[in-house]
Amino acid sequence: KALSTILEETKSYGSTSSSSGATTKSSIFNNHTNKMGTISEEHNSYLAQNLMANAALRSGLLGNFMDFEAPQSPLEEMTAAEPTMPMQSSPFESPIRQIPAPAIVQPLDQAPSDPFKTSLINLLLERVAFPGPHVYGYINLHYNPRISIKKEPINIGNEKYIVEKQLGKGTFGTVFKALDLYKNKSVALKYQKPPNKWEFYICRELLARLAEHPLRDNFMDISTGYFGDQVSVLVSDYMPGGSLLDLANTYKLKSGKTMKECLVIYFTAQMLKIVQAMHEVKVIHADIKPDNFLVYVLPNYTVGLQLIDFGCSIDMTLFPNNATFTRRVTTEDFICCEMLDGRPWNYHTDLFCIAATTHVLLFDTYIKLRKQDGLWSITQRFARYMKADLWSIFFSDLLNQQSG
Template identity: 35%
Template sequence: MISKGGEKYQIKGCAGQGGFAQVFKAYVNSNPDDVVALKIQKPPFPWEFYMYRQLDMRIPEKERKSFGFAHRLHLYSDYSVLVSDYLAHGTLQDAINSNVVIGGSMEEVLCIYYTIEMLQILETLHDAAIIHGDFKPDNLLIRYSRDDPTENENEIHQRTGPWHDQGLCLVDWGRGIDLSLFPRNTKFMGDCRTSGFRCIEMQENKPWTFQVDIYGLCVIVHMMLHNSYMEIEKRASPDGTYIYQPKSHYKRYWNVDLWKTLFAKLLNVDPAEDHKKLLRSLRESFQGYMCSDPKLIKKLKQLLVKQKHPYVQLSPSVSFRITVYRL
């Protein structure tokens, strides 16, 4: 039990650990219905709390649940404690790993759903002039609605009803960049040094902005489809320029055109182009395909319910739960 700012937090276990911080699950004033995440960081790091407050001000209310909430920050000379929402259903990395451990891969319809979610997240975030800077599956928490999702085409397309409370939540804003603090059209140099997530501009020592997040999205999509990090190849095009594409091949029963278009567009974004329109166009193409077939929506609903309740029934009296360990 620790006391901070008039509140008592009952620590219930470690929920995550990084190089500079630990995240703990805690009950507020011993109330199991009031659960928070405590991020304890050394040295103190107030920047993440600042980023959460910018999200509060800039993200539209309809999309706010996709970006996490921080309630308060306790700042000391040698450490800080960030109090934020606790989501109990794991990360997108956990969902990917759950297929790896049984020798399978994520169902394509589920890959499509999470791709739509990520495209929506980046479209909204970048429209608010914010770069996340560390867009990877460990930082995407899975959200489930209290009620099971419906098979209503309009609800899934408009993200209303239970679908509004379902999806992904982007957290860990320590590398976030607030573009409003810089002159217009500022570009950045530097390398995130996160293996597998270094965008093309970082690999080629070129300036970057939103590409760091867009490349992260491509890597995550590749991980969902192939259970591996993305390797890219650079090919000369007829007009004398170069195009980038993944080395991996596509399974013939996938919607190959959909995936090829996504990678071709996002790995070769024209810096002069409004990439937010591109994100929106891709999202709408994925949504259009999803909503074109009621069988896909039905299958998606079944997979999400199964993922939310990962129990395997052996008999009326025996069941076991698959425990997933992060790779």
């Protein structure tokens, strides 16, 4: 029942998505409910997997791979404990500000084939009267700030930061770790050229739509956005635990093995719940991968995930009901089967990318696919010790979300 509980808890995907994407299965997780119920009791429940993951953390299984010291409590004490919640909010306090109601905008009359087109994004930003209700923390600059690593403070708007190191660099932007001198806390600065107003909008809309949701803090929050005419700087919490990809790589480097299966199940459950919450408020991330889930550790040593990088996200409330798209993305190893088949897609891309991310954790390799008798499957073979029946169902459901 290891994945039975995970999949059962997420069976509402279908009914949720059907209101905004009719091509999605009525429930991608319902097909094998009876079959999964017959799987032997030796397969632990989600709660048991949670306990195992935290027990492993306490015993140093994950503690050795993350930037903190695991306590020396015996496993028996951990497994005897009864957690109050299987998933908990992130350790970062939500900003002290009034969260506005979500933007209310008349959707377009027709869905475009390409939801990522720059001209469309600009049109949608005008349609929502950006920044709309999300003016708190939105700062319009009359100059384009420059960021470099140095000991002296730099000024961005009215704030001062000491930029300590570069965390990552992409085609259009760079992420730095910095010290916010006013708040005396470490932050991440995402420097982008050209400016990315869309990511600010999506993150603020998610915060507004999930204001009362227990998983609200499992989504990146942009506390401040600085916008010049050529550059933007987005300020968010700094997460010292790194990403799921960092954790998987470090785990393999230090242990010589792939991540323990119970931990993969635990992280997969978290990813499913986070993405389910996002889809319920009609947002598609569209760039889910192990680099975009950051890992954090609560004071009680529960491990959690936070989803970041919403620059490619799609707000389905701005399109007609049941809108689908045909644009094929070019992110290698994260192209959903609907795109490979030339079929329309919407929420499918996120669910496929959860499968692709789980594949990285489980096998330490990116997903490779084959199609036989009209069905997609992974080419990787399961090790003898793995719960092959459960994983087969998991990958089959997420790779084959539409018939035909």
